[in-house]
Amino acid sequence: MIKFTLDGKEFEVTKGTTILEVARGAGIKIPTLCYHEEMSPYGSCRLCLVEVIKRGWPSIQPACLYPAQEGIEVMTDSERVRKNRKILLELYLARSPDSEAIRELAREYGVRDTRFKLKETSNCILCGLCVRACEEISGRRAISFAHRGSKRAIQTPFGELAELCVGCKACAYVCPTRAIEIEEAD
Amino acid sequence: MTPLRRIAQATEIMKPEDITTMQKLSIDDLEKITQKVRKRTLLSEGAGRAKVTVHMGTCGIAAGAGKVLTALEDAFKKNDVKGVILTTSGCAGMCCREPMITVELKGEAPVHYVGLSEENALQIFAEHVLEGKLVEEFALGVGHERFLGESVRVGAAAARSEEAEDVPDLLDVGFFGHQTLVALKNRGMIDPEEIDEYIARGGYRALAKALTQMTPEDIVNQVTISGLRGRGGGGFPTGRKWASAAKATGRPKYIICNADEGDPGAYMDRSIIESDPHSVIEGMLLSGLGVGSIEGYVYIRAEYPLATSILRTAIRQAREYGLLGDNIFGTDFCFDLFIKQGAGAFVCGESSALRASIEGLPGEPTSKYDHATDKGLWEKPTVLNNVETFANVPIIIDKGGEWYASMGTETSKGTKVFSLVGNINNTGLIEVEMGTTLREIIYDIGGGIPNGKKFKAVQTGGPSGGCIPAEKLDMPVDFEQLKEAGSIMGSGGMIVMDEGTCVVNVAKYFIEFCNDESCGKCISCRDGSAALLNILERICDGKGQEEDIELMKDLCGTITDASLCGLGTSLANPVLSTLMYFGDEYIAHIRDKKCPAKICKPLFQYKVITDNCKKCGLCFTNCPSDAIIWKKKEVAEIIQEKCVKCGICVEVCKFGAVE
Ligand SMILES: Cc1cc2nc3c(=O)[nH]c(=O)nc-3n(C[C@H](O)[C@H](O)[C@H](O)COP(=O)(O)O)c2cc1C
Ligand code: FES
Numbered sequence: 001m002i003k004f005t006l007d008g009k010e011f012e013v014t015k016g017t018t019i020l021e022v023a024r025g026a027g028i029k030i031p032t033l034c035y036h037e038e039m040s041p042y043g044s045c046r047l048c049l050v051e052v053i054k055r056g057w058p059s060i061q062p063a064c065l066y067p068a069q070e071g072i073e074v075m076t077d078s079e080r081v082r083k084n085r086k087i088l089l090e091l092y093l094a095r096s097p098d099s100e101a102i103r104e105l106a107r108e109y110g111v112r113d114t115r116f117k118l119k120e121t122s123n124c125i126l127c128g129l130c131v132r133a134c135e136e137i138s139g140r141r142a143i144s145f146a147h148r149g150s151k152r153a154i155q156t157p158f159g160e161l162a163e164l165c166v167g168c169k170a171c172a173y174v175c176p177t178r179a180i181e182i183e184e185a186d
Numbered sequence: 187m188t189p190l191r192r193i194a195q196a197t198e199i200m201k202p203e204d205i206t207t208m209q210k211l212s213i214d215d216l217e218k219i220t221q222k223v224r225k226r227t228l229l230s231e232g233a234g235r236a237k238v239t240v241h242m243g244t245c246g247i248a249a250g251a252g253k254v255l256t257a258l259e260d261a262f263k264k265n266d267v268k269g270v271i272l273t274t275s276g277c278a279g280m281c282c283r284e285p286m287i288t289v290e291l292k293g294e295a296p297v298h299y300v301g302l303s304e305e306n307a308l309q310i311f312a313e314h315v316l317e318g319k320l321v322e323e324f325a326l327g328v329g330h331e332r333f334l335g336e337s338v339r340v341g342a343a344a345a346r347s348e349e350a351e352d353v354p355d356l357l358d359v360g361f362f363g364h365q366t367l368v369a370l371k372n373r374g375m376i377d378p379e380e381i382d383e384y385i386a387r388g389g390y391r392a393l394a395k396a397l398t399q400m401t402p403e404d405i406v407n408q409v410t411i412s413g414l415r416g417r418g419g420g421g422f423p424t425g426r427k428w429a430s431a432a433k434a435t436g437r438p439k440y441i442i443c444n445a446d447e448g449d450p451g452a453y454m455d456r457s458i459i460e461s462d463p464h465s466v467i468e469g470m471l472l473s474g475l476g477v478g479s480i481e482g483y484v485y486i487r488a489e490y491p492l493a494t495s496i497l498r499t500a501i502r503q504a505r506e507y508g509l510l511g512d513n514i515f516g517t518d519f520c521f522d523l524f525i526k527q528g529a530g531a532f533v534c535g536e537s538s539a540l541r542a543s544i545e546g547l548p549g550e551p552t553s554k555y556d557h558a559t560d561k562g563l564w565e566k567p568t569v570l571n572n573v574e575t576f577a578n579v580p581i582i583i584d585k586g587g588e589w590y591a592s593m594g595t596e597t598s599k600g601t602k603v604f605s606l607v608g609n610i611n612n613t614g615l616i617e618v619e620m621g622t623t624l625r626e627i628i629y630d631i632g633g634g635i636p637n638g639k640k641f642k643a644v645q646t647g648g649p650s651g652g653c654i655p656a657e658k659l660d661m662p663v664d665f666e667q668l669k670e671a672g673s674i675m676g677s678g679g680m681i682v683m684d685e686g687t688c689v690v691n692v693a694k695y696f697i698e699f700c701n702d703e704s705c706g707k708c709i710s711c712r713d714g715s716a717a718l719l720n721i722l723e724r725i726c727d728g729k730g731q732e733e734d735i736e737l738m739k740d741l742c743g744t745i746t747d748a749s750l751c752g753l754g755t756s757l758a759n760p761v762l763s764t765l766m767y768f769g770d771e772y773i774a775h776i777r778d779k780k781c782p783a784k785i786c787k788p789l790f791q792y793k794v795i796t797d798n799c800k801k802c803g804l805c806f807t808n809c810p811s812d813a814i815i816w817k818k819k820e821v822a823e824i825i826q827e828k829c830v831k832c833g834i835c836v837e838v839c840k841f842g843a844v845e
Contacts, residue, residue: 043707044707044708045709118716118720126706149703149704
């Protein structure tokens with residue numbers, strides 16, 4: 001068993017438990033966009049970040065991936081966490097200004113507007129939930145990430161109609177920003 | 187067949203049967219090979235009366251070394267010269283003065299010629315090789331570089347001919363005199379495609395010593411004592427890494443050499459592999475022996491075709507000699523090495539992305555909370571080190587950790603290889619003792635800034651590094667000092683910038699690079715860098731606002747804090763360091779809408795100074811965009827709407843009438 005503190009409270013958990021799992025169990029709210037209990041954590045949205053003090057050294061870590069470790073001190077809502085989260089939400093607003101889910105989340109953290117500008121906007125935040133749903137839930141690999149940097153996108157192989165797709169719509173169902181539309185084909 | 191073999195056969199210095207016999211080596215064979223090679227290559231051992239070495243690194247070849255070699259080969263054939271060796275070697279370091287050749291006559295010190303055309307080379311062949319008269323015009327220096335901390339002055343004793351009097355000792359040539367070769371100890375001295383030549387210069391002795399006189403713990407201990415720190419950027423103590431891998435219980439264990447080298451302006455690792463591949467192989471073998479691994483990988487980027495091919499040859503030759511494979515030197519130590527080519531993504535140099543790439547997964551960093559030395563490649567204990575790190579190991583085992591630790595500073599031992607590029611007279615690959623000052627590197631070795639311009643800043647550490655200003659020129663270079671100055675050692679790229687460089691533009695360049703090279707997984711790195719780039723572009727376009735400075739600082743903070751891998755956590759450094767040292771330049775762009783270095787085109791205009799204009803019309807004839815109106819006997823005028831701000835009018839005007 002591993003003992004550590006989370007927002008000032010002592011916890012004892014089994015090895016390998018993540019901070020996010022402990023927090024959810026204890027009713028402590030940590031915002032997430034790329035996490036889903038039924039799928040493996042990926043760590044791309046960075047919203048779940050928390051401040052961890054390990055052997056006196058503070059650092060920022062993603063709660064969905066970071067495993068609880070003996071003697072660490074975790075803060076889910078420190079000033080540094082809040083500051084970073086607000087900047088991230090501004091980046092999300094710049095990326096997906098039309099997404100109701102993003103606007104709602106931003107409002108919760110007091111972010112009404114963004115000071116940032118991106119060349120392209122999109123409702124897709126590249127969280128990768130659809131990719132994991134396709135692979136882990138439906139057992140297919142009809143979609144995946146393509147390209148890197150700002151050109152990164154979710155695509156079917158070579159951008160063509162995916163033969164592997166069985167039309168289960170799991171991808172659209174898990175999408176946190178409703179960025180996937182399903183077209184019925186004949 | 188390598189050029190050496192081809193020529194050796196043609197000139198009958200080496201008999202064909204010497205060439206093909208390959209057997210598994212015993213330790214005693216190293217000495218035999220050494221003697222054989224010395225007889226074949228050292229003039230003092232009777233190899234011949236003269237030796238000509240053409241330096242054929244990628245830099246040399248790009249500058250025309252291939253043509254020089256062909257011209258010399260033809261001349262050799264035509265003149266039917268006997269007793270003269272023509273051979274090739276890797277980069278000699280001074281990339282800006284390639285093609286280079288070295289000519290050595292029996293009983294005399296080697297003479298280094300630079301900047302040669304085919305005709306120059308033939309002249310040197312005719313006068314120096316055939317008639318024994320040094321060609322002063324192209325000679326840079328005479329003698330040897332300082333290596334392994336020892337300098338040998340050739341002095342008068344080298345029987346230097348009279349013409350040579352004005353040619354300095356190589357140690358008095360600033361570029362070479364201030365360097366100390368350790369990792370580059372064989373540069374320009376051996377044919378990288380000839381394992382025998384490496385052996386003849388002491389190669390594989392460290393392995394022999396380790397196998398016969400040392401335990402695996404001794405190897406790791408010596409590396410720990412040496413104080414060697416990773417040369418790939420992080421500076422992690424190599425001995426400590428090896429010790430944890432040695433302790434790890436998982437099996438098998440892997441040794442990986444990181445040759446992904448993707449920093450703009452950096453080519454240390456390529457050059458080491460191109461000029462001395464066996465030093466890296468021997469370093470990896472020693473690592474395998476030290477930590478108990480039998481399998482290694484070299485992860486090399488596909489954009490390095492020459493290095494890859496040389497490495498492939500080296501691995502094949504080492505296998506043929508039984509230096510890779512089973513029962514090395516007849517002991518029970520087994521180790522083999524494989525090449526894995528990367529597809530040119532910068533981020534694949536990051537350790538977790540590199541492992542994913544070798545495993546056949548997308549080259550994307552992942553969060554790892556276990557040490558790679560416990561769970562690395564395929565979840566097995568793994569040692570990942572940089573090319574230069576491995577290249578330092580054989581000499582450490584050979585001469586002992588204490589010897590290595592006697593060089594350098596308190597916290598950074600030994601030497602470091604840098605690629606010196608940018609606005610500097612001597613671009614090239616250099617190796618200096620840790621603690622050498624930036625001034626020594628830039629002025630003594632680099633020969634200062636060209637065209638009489640002033641030094642402005644030096645960017646170290648690649649895209650994750652920072653810009654260091656003139657006030658810090660006397661700073662000794664080591665891991666800690668660079669960090670304190672807001673930059674990092676990185677892998678060793680040094681980009682020198684003169685006063686004509688706009689630091690805002692430089693920061694923009696690096697952010698653009700990182701935005702392109704980000705794998706795109708974390709929003710902070712992907713969209714964070716894009717947003718940062720957008721602000722920098724705005725500033726360079728004259729549309730910046732005062733709040734942008736604070737905004738950039740906030741954004742940089744989050745990019746650094748919230749990103750997963752080293753690419754994201756350090757990509758803000760070029761912006762933060764230029765904000766720290768050159769804040770006024772940002773202010774000039776934002777508040778005064780001026781680019782002091784005149785790089786950001788929207789922020790300045792060219793004008794004709796009426797009083798200076800001699801009405802000659804040169805600017806008019808040379809303007810590529812028809813932006814100048816001029817008639818005979820009239821002052822020229824620039825139409826701003828048509829001007830593309832190329833600056834040609836300023837350059838061609840003899841009277842300083844355009845500003
Ligand atoms: C984005 C990124 C790129 C990197 N590229 C390289 C590289 O090209 N070569 C290299 O040796 N290390 C590179 N590194 C550092 C490696 O992750 C790793 O620390 C290093 O290879 C370890 O070897 P060392 O201890 O010998 O330096 C990179 C790191 C990051 C974050
Ligand atoms: S939930 Fe942890 S990074 Fe997205």
